[in-house]
Amino acid sequence: MFWTSAHIDVVMRRLAKKYGPVFTVYVGHKPQVIVADITIANTLFKQKNYSGRPTLFTTQFYTNENMCDIATSDYDERWAALRLIGHKAIVNYSRDEKLAKIISDCVDTTIRKISQKESNKPFKPNTYLFDLTFNIIAKSLFKKSIPLTDSEYDFIKYYCRDINNEFSGSRILLDLSPLFGWLFPQIAQKFSKAIIKFNQFNYEKLKLHYLDSDRGGDDGYESVVQNYKLDTDDDDNDFCDAIIKAKRDGLRDNKQWSKYLTDRNLGLMVSNMFDTGVATMDDSSQWLLLWMTYYPQCQQLMRQEISEIIGDQQPRHSDRYQCHYVMAFIAEMLRYMSLLSFYHKTLETTKIEKYTVPKNTIVLLYLGHVMREDSQWGTDGHSFRPERFIDTDTGHYTGSKCPQLIPYSVGLRKCVAEKLANATLFIICVRLLQSTKRIELADSQGISPDPLISDRRLPRAYKIVIEPNI
Template sequence: MSAGAQKLREKMSVVESLLQFSSTGTLLGALLFLLVLYLLSSGSECRKEGKEPPGPKPLPLLGNLLTLDLTRPFDTFFELSKTYGNIFQVFLGPRRTVVLVGYKTVKEALVNHAEEFGDRDIVPGFRIMNDEHGIIFSNGENWKEMRRFAISNLRDLGMGKRGSEEKIIEEIQYLKGEFDKFEEKPFDTTRPVNYAVSNIISSIVYGSRFEYTDHRFTETVDRANENVRISGSISMLLYNIFPWLGPLLKDKRIIVKNMIQNREQVMKLIKTLQEALNPQDRRGFVDAFLIRKQNDLKSGKKDSYFHEENLMVSVANLFVAGTDTTGTTLRWGLMLMAKYPHIQDRVQEEIDRVIGGRQPVVEDRKKLPYTDAVIHETQRLANIVPLNLPHITNCDVTFNGYFIKKGTTVVPLLTSVLKDPNEWEKPNSFYPEHFLDEKGQFVKRDAFIPFSAGRRVCLGESLARMELFLFFTSLLQSYRFTTPPGVSGDELDLKGVVGITLNPSPHKLCAIRRS
């Protein structure tokens, strides 16, 4: 098949994806209505405020959808930047979206213009799960209050400190027990790793961990991870562009069902904690929130942000963010060790030489430069949030010579930072030497921002860094990770499965106990 024919076929598949969601009459009527709105809005923009970013010419209604690979839009954006530069615009349907590409451009926007680019674009798919409450998908005073409270109390509860280290080390033993159950036979690392990582944030949020045999816990983790995966699907992308498709989409129904079931489970946990609440003894984040809520009620404070909806959504935000990103990165790391056994050899030699058989601790990081470099390179290459989460301009802004109107969706393309050819010697290869100097000592890199940057930088970064180091080092100390018999490392696919996060492609590993 010729390249032109292949491209036509890909475009037709997108059109078919649009058409399959509705009866012909309903869809054509909606398309006609939106086309009229598009033409009217286009005609009203007769006065230009300034020079707009360049970009491909959009079609009526569809915008540039037929130009994009909707399964991996971040790859298309990276390619388009080669034609249109580091700041360009595309139309996702009728909605204008500005894409920022490369370390310097993304940093300039998120750090040096943090106020203008600091708001979250709450698209319909995020709205149904959060309704502008909580920490991640809210704006204005609600976001400021919830984020400030979360940062302050999570720190008080030991996030990223000695208290967290002890919880992680305890959980590592449970995870090893799960690995040992497979008796060195091939297994999927997804669930045991996710349950272990989820228990760390659970112990901080609720004040206790859960057994891996507790089906209420495991089902909650599984549903949350399914929602993260489905939220990045083509159908949900189309829903975010054309919300009227919602009632016709199976993926949306799954997300809503999972969300309702998880909320019911969280409500039960919160109720149990509330019944035994002691203001003098905070067990976790939920206790701190409930105490603050009580104090606001007693003082008669009006319009308090400490209400049930913000508690529910904040807990869900922390639970998902504290599980999926770290669990996904750790699974990438184990898979990369099986794919590149010579790198695994060097990591294990360093661990054996420096630590021996004792339990690794955070203080060991500075004595394990190669291991630390491998963890950082895993985060860089795994690139688990390639699109970043969408931002939106909260005012008109002129940025690097281009006028961007208030209310414009902005995508700070994180994959273009972590794989910026101007910043990384081998941007598309697994190359731990990116983080080592000529003496083999660890070096920080400015363009290493897997947790994003600016006002919306991940508030759990310190905890995630601690978890990745302790889990990875402890597991590599105890196990040799290999591909199943008859499967070569070359067969481990690094393309990944796209959701909101980029997960490793389905695979199995063998965890061989080291003597």
């Protein structure tokens, strides 16, 4: 499958059509089972046996006998405890209107920069969108310690963006086999140091939320109560406050799993949120802007709805329940851009339909087939049509009730930040349209006729023209 010029999505669709909803590909000598059916996926990934994570070069910096995170750790009681309080903190924070203000302010700042440098002339939006998503995530996590120092800012930007360009191929090789770490020790060492430094940065930022940052909050409930004071009316409360509060509540209730809520583990949770948050939100924002310019009629319908429902007011999270077309547009964008889920691993030897799958086998859900194949979506699975998520009788958004709309995967390892991601995308989309009079696609080279085909997870480079409204 790697000896072809076709995009991986095209290759995977061909394999799914040829071999059916479950097939195996080999990466080197290692088999990976691909699931391309929503019914099978729902059955498998709700089971603990399919909820493990493989041991890779990069995962050793997030999980071992002394520490654990949410994204890369294997399924065990430590992971379950962190997942539980992580989900609680994310749900609560995603509903906070302070987050909506952070996002709106970041969008306004971005549009002002564009107005000063690029107004009414074609430009590539990539850097502006990365800066936008980076600042949203940074301020959401560390509002109490913003602004970052220049050295902090430069390193985190390097880690979240440039390191992927520098090490993308090497990272894949390192994860494939330890042999590549021995063959290219300088690359492995540089990459390792960057991950360790990034995790330490987030751990230290988390501990700054305690009155005595050197002590932190690992001495039990009374210690956390004495060493951490949360002002619920403080506009500077951030996501770190949310997870420390969730930790405090778990310790207060004397939950058996609360022993796993160490500050080191919570710091790794913050690392997960920062790293994956910036990467996925940057990808989504670039697709969002592409679709609203590639399909100007959709942009106009969103502008009209926003004008009628919200007007010039700063958008609130509750506006999602009235802006049905905006929500449908975002859902269609997520449906169209998704390819593969994160790695799953079998914890025991098992069977998928008639196939025996050994213990420690990687299993992947192929989202591209589930969310775009005509067999799942009628006759227009490969058409971009937000109206598919609008009830024809009521005009209401129906995407939340659509079982095959699974951009955040399914089952026990479903993305814990789903609600936060949806809330953020909604505010970004609305505020971008509020703060501009027009956004047009200026250069369709590499996009037409099918903007689905991308070089990586991102669209091919494109240029737009923006006429600011602020």
